[in-house]
Amino acid sequence: MVISTVRELNQGRKFILPPSLLAVLYIGLIASTLAATAVATPGSDSFAQEAARGMGVAAAAMLAAQFVSSGRIKALSSGVGLDVVLGFHRFAASMLLWFVALHVLAFVAPTLALGPARAGQHLLTLLTSPRMLTGVLAVAGLLAIIVASVKRDAWMKYEVWRLTHGCSALVVLALTGHHVMTTGTASFAPGLWGFWLVVFGAAGAAFAHIYVGRPLLARRVSWRLDAVTKLTPRLLEVTMTQTRGPAFSFIAGQFVWLNFRPGLTQPFDNPFSIASGPEELPRMRFLIKTVGDLTRSLPGLRPGADIGVDGPHGDLIVEGRDAGSILLVAGGVGLAPLIGVLRSLAAQGDKRPIRCIYAAGAPGNLVYADEMRRLESQLNLVNFFTVDEAPPDWAGGAGPIDATLIRRALDSLDRDHTLALICGPTPMMIATADMIAEEGVPLSGIVYERFAYD
Numbered sequence: 001m002v003i004s005t006v007r008e009l010n011q012g013r014k015f016i017l018p019p020s021l022l023a024v025l026y027i028g029l030i031a032s033t034l035a036a037t038a039v040a041t042p043g044s045d046s047f048a049q050e051a052a053r054g055m056g057v058a059a060a061a062m063l064a065a066q067f068v069s070s071g072r073i074k075a076l077s078s079g080v081g082l083d084v085v086l087g088f089h090r091f092a093a094s095m096l097l098w099f100v101a102l103h104v105l106a107f108v109a110p111t112l113a114l115g116p117a118r119a120g121q122h123l124l125t126l127l128t129s130p131r132m133l134t135g136v137l138a139v140a141g142l143l144a145i146i147v148a149s150v151k152r153d154a155w156m157k158y159e160v161w162r163l164t165h166g167c168s169a170l171v172v173l174a175l176t177g178h179h180v181m182t183t184g185t186a187s188f189a190p191g192l193w194g195f196w197l198v199v200f201g202a203a204g205a206a207f208a209h210i211y212v213g214r215p216l217l218a219r220r221v222s223w224r225l226d227a228v229t230k231l232t233p234r235l236l237e238v239t240m241t242q243t244r245g246p247a248f249s250f251i252a253g254q255f256v257w258l259n260f261r262p263g264l265t266q267p268f269d270n271p272f273s274i275a276s277g278p279e280e281l282p283r284m285r286f287l288i289k290t291v292g293d294l295t296r297s298l299p300g301l302r303p304g305a306d307i308g309v310d311g312p313h314g315d316l317i318v319e320g321r322d323a324g325s326i327l328l329v330a331g332g333v334g335l336a337p338l339i340g341v342l343r344s345l346a347a348q349g350d351k352r353p354i355r356c357i358y359a360a361g362a363p364g365n366l367v368y369a370d371e372m373r374r375l376e377s378q379l380n381l382v383n384f385f386t387v388d389e390a391p392p393d394w395a396g397g398a399g400p401i402d403a404t405l406i407r408r409a410l411d412s413l414d415r416d417h418t419l420a421l422i423c424g425p426t427p428m429m430i431a432t433a434d435m436i437a438e439e440g441v442p443l444s445g446i447v448y449e450r451f452a453y454d
């Protein structure tokens with residue numbers, strides 16, 4: 001499914017790398033690492049040795065690239081979408097582990113012909129050799145990082161995971177750097193050291209940008225909490241106003257990282273979509289569902305509290321896209337960015353046909369429904385409310401979003417030029433996107449935002 005297209009957009013989104021260029025850069029990094037190694041070091045007669053060396057240097061380059069694909073570099077995530085970047089980050093981590101395993105196995109492969117005992121002995125000698133220490137520690141660290149990432153939710157708090165993930169990745173990078181620059185045939189070429197210094201230096205710079213640069217930039221701006229209002233037992237409206245720093249700007253539908261403990265920088269910030277339009281600035285509104293430690297603590301915050309804002313990010317926007325008509329599909333708290341889009345379109349007096357499907361568990365969970373009904377007279381808007389549990393007096397739809405409802409919403413719209421923005425639980429978004437595509441809306445016109453990256 002196409003999640004977003006790449007466009008030249010304004011407000012902090014000036015430098016965006018297209019997905020095809022990202023793929024070329026990634027493959028180019030690995031290819032140039034192999035080429036630099038081949039040119040700078042003498043070849044070996046043994047195919048296994050050559051393969052082991054190739055796998056090793058490729059894995060080291062892939063590790064460095066992981067720092068750039070960790071999700072906070074806007075030039076990357078604005079082009080393909082943050083969830084795609086993080087999905088790639090996870091996929092590349094497992095590929096990296098395979099390359100490391102093959103790197104080790106290729107060294108042992110020639111002794112396999114002499115029997116498993118001999119190969120085992122060789123492997124043990126290799127791994128316990130003092131000059132292999134940093135390499136072995138790097139592999140152990142990598143394994144620990146991957147296992148902790150998979151088991152994250154069961155083992156630790158999200159913030160603890162994020163902090164340890166970043167710091168331990170930096171240690172693994174340093175160990176790998178030492179290993180490739182001091183061990184094996186690929187290490188003795190001073191020309192290669194320059195190459196590795198650039199590659200590892202870029203990875204370190206990405207880390208510094210994420211953990212130091214961006215938080216420092218965010219400190220130039222400060223926001224004051226106005227109110228936290230309970231809309232339903234689990235949905236809060238949080239409003240805040242900018243009090244200091246260069247005027248904040250964003251496009252309706254984008255999200256920011258909010259830090260409710262601004263004394264602490266990374267990793268104590270969480271992503272939330274802006275539920276208001278830029279026309280309301282310097283005030284912003286958020287619709288937040290209470291799910292865990294941070295979101296449950298929000299009602300306890302006092303008005304006037306400082307809030308850190310890092311952003312804007314994200315691509316769930318109308319501006320700059322082919323949108324003769326607009327279909328918004330929200331599930332539960334997924335309404336947050338889409339009500340921001342609606343409010344912004346209303347403030348601009350937009351005349352395009354807009355259809356909005358909003359699904360929730362029960363009528364009482366449909367927040368802002370009255371406001372959305374009022375907007376029908378201000379915009380060319382038709383709302384379709386649907387709930388899982390419909391009481392007898394409920395006038396809206398019942399049951400999940402299905403093809404019939406999508407067809408009704410798209411009725412009379414020019415599907416070729418309809419932009420569909422979807423936000424809600426991931427299975428609902430995937431099913432809805434497929435149904436919209438089956439109704440003839442081009443894939444490039446279907447965009448969604450995930451609230452979870454797993």
Ligand SMILES: Cc1cc2nc3c(=O)[nH]c(=O)nc-3n(C[C@H](O)[C@H](O)[C@H](O)COP(=O)(O)OP(=O)(O)OC[C@H]3O[C@@H](n4cnc5c(N)ncnc54)[C@H](O)[C@@H]3O)c2cc1C
Nearest residue numbers: 158255269270271272273287288289292293294295336451
């Ligand atoms: C792009 C985007 C926009 C979002 N917009 C909204 C919104 O408008 N309204 C809303 O209610 N929720 C939104 N979310 C989800 C929101 O970020 C999480 O629900 C919130 O961070 C949970 O924090 P917690 O400590 O209360 O819960 P926890 O129990 O700590 O976390 C629950 C889950 O939320 C995710 N999460 C937790 N902390 C972070 C973090 N620091 N960074 C990234 N993910 C985290 C993890 O998947 C975790 O398993 C959005 C998420 C994303 C990715």
